[in-house]
Amino acid sequence: MDTLEVLTYIVWLIASVTFILALKFLASPSTARRGNQLGAAGMALVVAWTFVSTEGMLENWWIIVVGGAIGSVAGYLGAKRVPMTAMPQMVAIFNGAGGGAAAVVAVAEFLEFAGHGNGSLLPLPFVIATLAGAIIGSVALTGSVVAWGKLQGVISGRPVQYPGSQIVTAVLFLAAMGLGVYLVAVENSIPLFLVFVAISLVLGVQLTMPIGGADMPVVVSLLNSYTGIAVAATGFVLGNYALLIAGTLVGASGAILTQLMCKAMNRSIFNVLFAGFGTGGDTATAGPEGEEQLREISADDAAVLMAYGKRVIIVPGYGMAVAQAQGPVRELMDLLVARGVDVQFAIHPVAGRMPGHMNVLLAEANVPYDRLKEMDEINDDFADTDVALIIGANDVVNPAAREEGSPISGMPILNVDHAQNIIVLKRGRGAGFAGIPNPLFSNEKTTMLFGDAKPSVAALVAGVKQA
Amino acid sequence: MEISAFELLSALFILVLAAFVGYEVVSKVPTMLHTPLMSGANAVHGVIVVGAMLVAASSEGPIRIALALLGVILGTINVVGGFVVTDRMLEMFKKRPGEQTRERN
Numbered sequence: 001m002d003t004l005e006v007l008t009y010i011v012w013l014i015a016s017v018t019f020i021l022a023l024k025f026l027a028s029p030s031t032a033r034r035g036n037q038l039g040a041a042g043m044a045l046v047v048a049w050t051f052v053s054t055e056g057m058l059e060n061w062w063i064i065v066v067g068g069a070i071g072s073v074a075g076y077l078g079a080k081r082v083p084m085t086a087m088p089q090m091v092a093i094f095n096g097a098g099g100g101a102a103a104v105v106a107v108a109e110f111l112e113f114a115g116h117g118n119g120s121l122l123p124l125p126f127v128i129a130t131l132a133g134a135i136i137g138s139v140a141l142t143g144s145v146v147a148w149g150k151l152q153g154v155i156s157g158r159p160v161q162y163p164g165s166q167i168v169t170a171v172l173f174l175a176a177m178g179l180g181v182y183l184v185a186v187e188n189s190i191p192l193f194l195v196f197v198a199i200s201l202v203l204g205v206q207l208t209m210p211i212g213g214a215d216m217p218v219v220v221s222l223l224n225s226y227t228g229i230a231v232a233a234t235g236f237v238l239g240n241y242a243l244l245i246a247g248t249l250v251g252a253s254g255a256i257l258t259q260l261m262c263k264a265m266n267r268s269i270f271n272v273l274f275a276g277f278g279t280g281g282d283t284a285t286a287g288p289e290g291e292e293q294l295r296e297i298s299a300d301d302a303a304v305l306m307a308y309g310k311r312v313i314i315v316p317g318y319g320m321a322v323a324q325a326q327g328p329v330r331e332l333m334d335l336l337v338a339r340g341v342d343v344q345f346a347i348h349p350v351a352g353r354m355p356g357h358m359n360v361l362l363a364e365a366n367v368p369y370d371r372l373k374e375m376d377e378i379n380d381d382f383a384d385t386d387v388a389l390i391i392g393a394n395d396v397v398n399p400a401a402r403e404e405g406s407p408i409s410g411m412p413i414l415n416v417d418h419a420q421n422i423i424v425l426k427r428g429r430g431a432g433f434a435g436i437p438n439p440l441f442s443n444e445k446t447t448m449l450f451g452d453a454k455p456s457v458a459a460l461v462a463g464v465k466q467a
Numbered sequence: 468m469e470i471s472a473f474e475l476l477s478a479l480f481i482l483v484l485a486a487f488v489g490y491e492v493v494s495k496v497p498t499m500l501h502t503p504l505m506s507g508a509n510a511v512h513g514v515i516v517v518g519a520m521l522v523a524a525s526s527e528g529p530i531r532i533a534l535a536l537l538g539v540i541l542g543t544i545n546v547v548g549g550f551v552v553t554d555r556m557l558e559m560f561k562k563r564p565g566e567q568t569r570e571r572n
Contacts, residue, residue, distance in 0.1 A: 026496045036554055039507065043511075043550070060532070060535070071543025075547035078552075079555065091549075094549045095512075097541040098542065104538040105519055105538050236478050241481060249488060252493075253490070256489070256490050347498070355502060359560075363559035
């Protein structure tokens with residue numbers, strides 16, 4: 001092993017440590033940003049070292065410069081311009097790009113070695129890892145594009161299932177496995193390998209289309225984990241420990257995060273992937289008899305209730321995100337706090353479209369994060385609360401989850417119905433994202449303020465100023 | 468090409484230990500940081516750009532060059548976009564001084 005090689009291993013080691021620290025520092029908001037910057041520095045180091053130390057790189061330098069320039073501009077502009085509400089789909093796109101890159105590398109390596117082979121089979125571990133990188137990377141690529149489409153509203157958020165769709169998926173999967181075994185054990189055939197990749201790409205679409213829009217965050221997290229595994233596999237193929245470690249790290253962390261998200265909804269990953277749950281639109285309507293029982297409240301009355309209360313808990317949901325109401329919400333909080341009202345935010349683990357989505361939005365509006373309470377931390381406080389103000393949240397406060405027989409049965413919810421008064425800000429009279437009627441709205445303590453969240457909250461702000 | 472048993476075993480050791488590290492590290496991240504976590508982990512697997520660079524370094528012929536270029540573009544989007552978007556999210560988790568004292572008076 002020459003000096004250059006030793007240095008390469010050491011660079012990989014340093015980069016791997018920065019990646020682990022990047023994730024570790026996310027344990028606290030005060031260190032999280034530094035961790036991310038550290039990870040970026042480690043990444044820059046390993047990229048720069050690979051560029052200067054790899055044999056043959058100088059002849060093909062233009063590929064790196066041109067590709068790097070295009071990728072940097074696209075990635076930077078995308079990341080800088082995306083509104084905070086569209087964050088989940090942006091992460092999906094970046095993840096798809098990573099999965100695509102892993103698949104491309106796997107394809108390039110297979111073509112290279114199978115093309116130059118002398119007819120004898122390539123080593124088993126090499127082919128298995130290459131095929132794994134190709135299939136998992138491809139699924140991550142097309143799956144992420146579908147997830148992006150569903151979150152962006154380009155593709156219907158409804159679970160799309162045609163008759164026999166699960167059979168088609170099963171057949172594709174078995175075909176890919178059969179081809180894989182053939183490619184590993186019988187012949188390293190390039191045409192069959194390309195068929196294998198094509199099937200993988202279709203498989204990504206097939207697996208993601210039947211899943212409802214409300215479950216997309218879980219899917220994005222799972223696909224993130226897939227990309228990690230694909231990167232680890234290509235790392236093995238290339239004999240590159242930086243890829244192997246980073247990929248495995250992300251594969252494992254993505255898997256545990258997916259599990260945490262499913263647990264927050266009290267559903268299994270199998271249920272999320274195959275049950276076709278959620279209608280994914282605000283179109284489902286409650287029965288007419290349910291509608292008539294709803295009591296409305298004026299913004300001024302609602303403002304007075306809060307201004308003269310001791311404690312107000314605000315429950316934000318996706319409605320706040322789409323209306324971009326986080327700024328006015330923060331203004332409302334400031335006014336109430338200035339009057340001596342204790343204001344807290346109750347954040348359900350799956351409020352919005354991603355865990356932590358609400359935290360990001362409220363942080364953007366400068367709401368201090370120590371006012372944001374997680375469900376377990378605040379659920380007992382509702383009994384001692386004058387007003388629970390629900391802004392565009394629905395399923396996470398739906399008491400139907402406590403009963404048997406509802407699609408969300410067993411999902412832990414915020415105990416808003418224990419508060420003295422419940423004020424619900426809601427865009428329309430329809431059911432929520434998951435399409436499930438909500439008995440909370442006809443609760444005798446509940447009053448409704450209909451309309452887009454932003455003007456509604458602005459009206460509350462004006463009301464509190466006058467109160 | 469040959470793969471020695473030692474290479475295979477080293478890779479296996481790294482794989483298993485890295486998986487445990489990933490599990491342990493992520494278990495300690497609070498829910499409110501799960502979105503940046505997903506995004507940050509997403510940026511980390513952008514290291515695949517290094518793999519695409521290695522393909523580029525040994526590229527001869529139009530197909531391999533095209534694949535290398537595509538890989539570098541996609542990998543760079545993943546890496547740059549991933550870190551920038553995560554930084555944007557985390558920038559917002561700033562603690563405002565004095566806020567805690569204003570709360571209970």
